Amino acid sequence: MVTINKSLAISAGTAATIGKIIVLHSTDDMEATAKQMATYEHRVWRSAQTFVHFGVDDQGAYQVGTPGRVAWGAGNVNRYAPVQIELCEFSDKTRAMKAYHNWIALAAAMAKQYGVPRTLDDGNRTAGFKSHLWCSRNYGGSDHGDPYPYLTKLGISKAQLAKDLGAATGSVTTSAAAPATSTASAGVDGYWGTATTTKLQRLYGTTVDGVVSSQYNWHNAGLTGGWQFVGKPVGSLLIAAMQRAVGVKADGILGPETIKAWQRKAGTPVDGKIDKQSRLVMYMQKCVNAGKRPF
16 A cells, blocks of 8 residues: 655646546656655746656655646646656665555556556557656657666566556555654765755755755766756755855856855865765765854
């Protein structure tokens, strides 16, 4: 049984859907949880014009959009899809497979509720399970290829996915209660993930959700969980606050010039990058664990 947390659900007021498609997504945001995904979409769905119905991880699911009404997750197929479900991605195989099985179970439960046939990526243009890749190729309005690249990493073929969807007997329960917020130390490992972000958000007085939202992906290896990379970023309140602290343009988007300014302030090598085991991030983590702003 999959528990659906509705504490971050939105009321978008979109039209009722007219088809019987369930769109299967994966987040392409390694280590980000369902709560983090839902928090991001809850905050920016109007400005970013994107949201799905559910995000699923190893703990359960979070609802964003209203099932049976249009979500903005897969381009021109949206009006035919009463349910769109994101699979959260994890590098740990145990977490990844638990999330996968929850994703399958929720998809099966929603298929039963909305009369969706248990076919995968077939020729029926208005019914069945459809990957985001299929939606992009057949309807346009999106160019995404998920969830297959991630599933391949897990050793799950398209044939296996179809078999699992056909065999699943999913059920759901609902909850409005959000999990307790962790107060654990950010650690000093040089990797900027959700724990570091959460500490920074508290210190800079921005929304505390462990997510650095709407960023361009500069492929900085030291940035791990909780980073939302998009093609047309609008920026993060946290990054903007940290930019103001060092006197650079506060557009909320982390780029080489912002990183260089932080590196100069921290007294670490200045190269405009956040690599693995970054000395800049270690400096920041030491500061936040001591309860002070790094800049």
